[in-house]
Amino acid sequence: MTAAPPRPQTLGEKLPQALRETIIAALIAAGLAFPIIALGAEPDINNQLALQTRWSWVFTTILLAAGARFLAFTLETMRSRFVAAAGLLCAAFGLGTWYFAGVADPLLIGGTIVAGAAAIALGYFIDGDADVAPKKRTTVSAQDDTSTALAFIGIGVLVAFPLVMLFAFGEAGSLKWINNYGVQILIFVMLGWGLNIVIGLAGLLDLGYVAFYAVGAYTYALLATHFQLSFWICLPLAGIMAAFWGVLLGFPVLRLRGDYLAIVTLAFGEIIHLVLLNWVELTNGEAGILSIPRITFFGIPFTAEENGFAATFWLEFSPIHRTIFLFYLILALALVTNFATLRLRRLPIGRAWEALREDEIACRSLGINTTNTKLTAFALGAMFGGFAGSFFAVRQGFVNPNSFTFMESVWILAIVVLGGMGSQIGVALAAIVMVGGTELLRELDFLKQLFGPEFNPVQYRMLIFGLAMVLMMIWRPRGFIATRTPSIFLKKRKAVAADLVGEGHG
Amino acid sequence: MRWESQPLLHVEHLTMRFGGILAIDDLSFAAGRGDITALIGPNGAGKTTVFNCITGFYKPTEGRIAFARKGLASSADVAALTTTGKRHAHMPSGDIYLLERMPDFEISAKAGVARTFQNIRLFQGMTVLENLIVAQHNPLMQASGWTVLGLLGIGPYNKREREAVDKAKFWLDKINLLDRADDAAGELPYGDQRRLEIARAMCTDPVLLCLDEPAAGLNPRESADLNQLLRNLRDEHNTSVLLIEHDMSVVMQISDHVVVLDYGTKIADGTPEAIRNDPKVIAAYLGVADEEEAQAIVGGGA
Amino acid sequence: MIFDALFGARFLFKQERALGMEFFAQQMINGITLGSIYGLIAIGYTMVFGIIGMVNFAHGDVFMVSAFIALLLFLALTSVIGITWLVLAFIIVLLLAMFFTSVWSWTIERLAYRPLRGSFRLAPMISAIGMSIFLANFVQAVQGPRNKPIPPMFNETIAVTSGGAFDVTLAWKQIVIIAVTIILLTVFWYIVQKTPLGRAQRACEQDRKMAALLGIDVNRTISITFIMGAALAAVAGTLYLIQFGNVNFADGFIPGVKAFTAAVLGGIGSIPGAVIGGLLIGMIEVLWSAYVSSDYKNVAAFAILIVVLIFMPQGLLGKPEIEKV
Ligand SMILES: Nc1ncnc2c1ncn2[C@@H]1O[C@H](COP(=O)(O)OP(=O)(O)OP(=O)(O)O)[C@@H](O)[C@H]1O
Numbered sequence A: 001m002t003a004a005p006p007r008p009q010t011l012g013e014k015l016p017q018a019l020r021e022t023i024i025a026a027l028i029a030a031g032l033a034f035p036i037i038a039l040g041a042e043p044d045i046n047n048q049l050a051l052q053t054r055w056s057w058v059f060t061t062i063l064l065a066a067g068a069r070f071l072a073f074t075l076e077t078m079r080s081r082f083v084a085a086a087g088l089l090c091a092a093f094g095l096g097t098w099y100f101a102g103v104a105d106p107l108l109i110g111g112t113i114v115a116g117a118a119a120i121a122l123g124y125f126i127d128g129d130a131d132v133a134p135k136k137r138t139t140v141s142a143q144d145d146t147s148t149a150l151a152f153i154g155i156g157v158l159v160a161f162p163l164v165m166l167f168a169f170g171e172a173g174s175l176k177w178i179n180n181y182g183v184q185i186l187i188f189v190m191l192g193w194g195l196n197i198v199i200g201l202a203g204l205l206d207l208g209y210v211a212f213y214a215v216g217a218y219t220y221a222l223l224a225t226h227f228q229l230s231f232w233i234c235l236p237l238a239g240i241m242a243a244f245w246g247v248l249l250g251f252p253v254l255r256l257r258g259d260y261l262a263i264v265t266l267a268f269g270e271i272i273h274l275v276l277l278n279w280v281e282l283t284n285g286e287a288g289i290l291s292i293p294r295i296t297f298f299g300i301p302f303t304a305e306e307n308g309f310a311a312t313f314w315l316e317f318s319p320i321h322r323t324i325f326l327f328y329l330i331l332a333l334a335l336v337t338n339f340a341t342l343r344l345r346r347l348p349i350g351r352a353w354e355a356l357r358e359d360e361i362a363c364r365s366l367g368i369n370t371t372n373t374k375l376t377a378f379a380l381g382a383m384f385g386g387f388a389g390s391f392f393a394v395r396q397g398f399v400n401p402n403s404f405t406f407m408e409s410v411w412i413l414a415i416v417v418l419g420g421m422g423s424q425i426g427v428a429l430a431a432i433v434m435v436g437g438t439e440l441l442r443e444l445d446f447l448k449q450l451f452g453p454e455f456n457p458v459q460y461r462m463l464i465f466g467l468a469m470v471l472m473m474i475w476r477p478r479g480f481i482a483t484r485t486p487s488i489f490l491k492k493r494k495a496v497a498a499d500l501v502g503e504g505h506g
Numbered sequence B: 001m002r003w004e005s006q007p008l009l010h011v012e013h014l015t016m017r018f019g020g021i022l023a024i025d026d027l028s029f030a031a032g033r034g035d036i037t038a039l040i041g042p043n044g045a046g047k048t049t050v051f052n053c054i055t056g057f058y059k060p061t062e063g064r065i066a067f068a069r070k071g072l073a074s075s076a077d078v079a080a081l082t083t084t085g086k087r088h089a090h091m092p093s094g095d096i097y098l099l100e101r102m103p104d105f106e107i108s109a110k111a112g113v114a115r116t117f118q119n120i121r122l123f124q125g126m127t128v129l130e131n132l133i134v135a136q137h138n139p140l141m142q143a144s145g146w147t148v149l150g151l152l153g154i155g156p157y158n159k160r161e162r163e164a165v166d167k168a169k170f171w172l173d174k175i176n177l178l179d180r181a182d183d184a185a186g187e188l189p190y191g192d193q194r195r196l197e198i199a200r201a202m203c204t205d206p207v208l209l210c211l212d213e214p215a216a217g218l219n220p221r222e223s224a225d226l227n228q229l230l231r232n233l234r235d236e237h238n239t240s241v242l243l244i245e246h247d248m249s250v251v252m253q254i255s256d257h258v259v260v261l262d263y264g265t266k267i268a269d270g271t272p273e274a275i276r277n278d279p280k281v282i283a284a285y286l287g288v289a290d291e292e293e294a295q296a297i298v299g300g301g302a
Numbered sequence C: 001m002i003f004d005a006l007f008g009a010r011f012l013f014k015q016e017r018a019l020g021m022e023f024f025a026q027q028m029i030n031g032i033t034l035g036s037i038y039g040l041i042a043i044g045y046t047m048v049f050g051i052i053g054m055v056n057f058a059h060g061d062v063f064m065v066s067a068f069i070a071l072l073l074f075l076a077l078t079s080v081i082g083i084t085w086l087v088l089a090f091i092i093v094l095l096l097a098m099f100f101t102s103v104w105s106w107t108i109e110r111l112a113y114r115p116l117r118g119s120f121r122l123a124p125m126i127s128a129i130g131m132s133i134f135l136a137n138f139v140q141a142v143q144g145p146r147n148k149p150i151p152p153m154f155n156e157t158i159a160v161t162s163g164g165a166f167d168v169t170l171a172w173k174q175i176v177i178i179a180v181t182i183i184l185l186t187v188f189w190y191i192v193q194k195t196p197l198g199r200a201q202r203a204c205e206q207d208r209k210m211a212a213l214l215g216i217d218v219n220r221t222i223s224i225t226f227i228m229g230a231a232l233a234a235v236a237g238t239l240y241l242i243q244f245g246n247v248n249f250a251d252g253f254i255p256g257v258k259a260f261t262a263a264v265l266g267g268i269g270s271i272p273g274a275v276i277g278g279l280l281i282g283m284i285e286v287l288w289s290a291y292v293s294s295d296y297k298n299v300a301a302f303a304i305l306i307v308v309l310i311f312m313p314q315g316l317l318g319k320p321e322i323e324k325v
């Protein structure tokens, strides 16, 4: 660590050291790339591995790493680095298309290279002194009215969403939007809000949240297939069951702190997953539970028959009715979660959760039973997970253990963290960005030009996700909405700056 | 002497060991109802550890801590309670609690012992007002029907919350922080944070308030205000105070009773006047070397 | 206590118990072999936790990457360069795998963890989870999703006992694994105990600020800790490859969790604890599979993790911690 120089160096002064750093970066990239990228091994017919070499990939890696290091070293501000890095990628894409895919379209290649170079130049142009003055930690006045108004507009948009889609894309075209985007995102919004109680409010890092989702899903699946109970009876039962498991798990683990709590909850989630996989008598193992009764419109099935939904309401039968109903169902569940959470924040229990996140010892010195407080957070978070799980089961019509892996927990965790722990709107935004973003990967057909026709961007979903988690932590560890809104005020509600807000013990 | 005639806290044969370290060694003292009792001693003497034992954060290795929320803790009653194995009981002489048997949060919630911390522990990311509302958790929890009624919007919760805000306003006014009620506790200046922590402890309606170095880091004016506040707590709010303090001028001015610790044992116990002239105390504070200088420190502010 | 919990369920025991002592001895040998591998990985967890108080979630995946590196290097050496003497190939692969894995680990620490030092507390943990996901999927992307088999090596066995109900055997690869583990642990122990580097490490563990004031380059010490952890993980990766004969991009997670369990069981922060924990976990796993049920062997590992964390979080050799108020 060197002390900051009194005067910003010019580019020329930095150049020798920048070149040295660039060369080091290139060497390290070579070390990283050498065996694992340079060599490939695929089993042949005799199941013997045959070695291939891929030097061009190694050179690409090295050049990108060196370029990135050079830019990072010579540019001072985040903004200019970002612009220049985009330029670098753009130019690399142009060159790569030409070299690897053999696309000799001069317009494409020339265009991307020129655009890339221009972006890099722009990066240097807009680069100024780094904003070194540390930000002041203070409370700022929150704009109450606009955020309430925004919330109402958001709800309005969501209510109108399936109908607008139906109108815009027709019955066949809108299915993708309502189902893949709408319902899928709302499930994760709901899970995010549920986990937000545990992590965002109470500050307990739970890496096994998916277990409660699984408990909810299997509760509905088993009750519906064995006892023919309807969804509306199973829904509360699934929630209660999940909450019960939340307490059962919570009781022994909640005196753990920090990373240990995270690890134990992870282990618990994995155990549930493994039990679902191995207890074949109950769960039917890997195959899962099939033909779970589908959702009905309060008893009226969504079928083409005479007593079906379409016939009852003088509509023409269409499968989209069920999807739209599911959309409104999960929307309602998510909104219930949201309003319950908002209300809880203004009750003593919610304040105790937040106080617990701020300082557990102080809580105990004020007579707060922290074990019970943590347990309620765990149980309520689990309950909402259970609701979401039973919705998942009724939507899919089947459940198997593969939907409830550790990765799913991480996915929900990432939504909560990216959203800004504790912020309801932030979590919703994060779910839209993350779930919607990965759905959008399906649409990136143009990349096939570069990587060949078998290239499927969806395969790289998790790779991008992992990288994004790291970058997010470096760049915005507190998420989209990092400020905290107080639960009560005397004269004026002022948001609390992120770095004052505690992060909990676990 | 009230700590003899009207004791509310009896610490008896308290011993606390951390691995090989004997932090407190067979310590006994009493604190009187309505007194400001000062616990003093050099750095590392074990003062904070005594607080942690009284407030249940550490389980003492040995010893008994009897506390009378009402009445007094007569030794016969305490002995009788100890043999029953219960944690607390209404005895003829008063409501007696055996603190070493109780979990930390119950000591505040039931026995009525509140505390502050040497390294301030406010809820930094919550506002000043929220800090004081959280302190009233238990009564509010009851008013919200253990959340169930509150969630449904029935019951007296809204009214009780307004009363809680009024109580918070009362204490904020007392510590001159009313106009910062909506700011985050973490952005208050140091001295204000110290006072806020005291106000927060007072919002639990304690019988005994334990303050761990409340004057540390305060300037002389703030320190004088603090003295005023502590006297006021004792005289107008019927709160007994147990105080750890290094600043001898504060100790000598406001305390009714001083207990001196060194290396985990009690070396002196008495009125401020008696302590000021105790050679053992002077020796403990500066080794035996320079008695005059030690005299100057210990006798400071008199 | 753990043994009681596991073996209280006697009614589950499979038929093999009839095979008696010999069978048990064989399982012990297998358990020690497996346990050596877990122990080597566990050291990486324990050292990083000791020095920066972080669970390096990606360590299991670093181990998986190292097994891939070893596999590719082995193929390159035998098929391209044409080294036929297995022992030589093995030694070269081991050393190179240690080197290249260290480069990975150093880079990960530098890019994903160091910028977060002093950031909010969950950040390194989440970054490490992200890194773990990235590594597994990166390897899947560049090496494909299928299992990668290598030809069996050091496969000849020695009969330790014969003539009884059950012949206890010791495969050469087991000897190699145990021997390499012992040699490397000795070297490593020497470095940690006797060199200035090890002293710097221990100083940083005790108090990072104070160490920095005393002129220790804390960043460098942390980097070296990551490198040492990775080098030992690479040894484990190479040995894993020899023992099991194939590797897959998803193979980082479960061994990673088991090694972490080992580190916790031994007392996190304690290096001998990590080795003992590794051996115990290896033996428990093998005995559990042999006598109880191999379906639930991973459940057993997770259950041990939970039980240890809840009931003896300081582990076997760790120091108990009293929460400071
Ligand atoms: N949790 C703990 N674990 C181990 N040792 C402890 C613990 N708490 C206190 N100690 C030790 O007990 C002794 C007394 O500490 P304590 O904090 O009670 O002193 P103190 O009188 O409050 O000092 P100061 O005036 O500096 O606040 C010290 O030697 C300290 O190191």
Ligand SMILES: [Mg+2]
Residues within 6 Å of the ligand: B047, B048, B049, B118
């Ligand atoms: Mg102290």
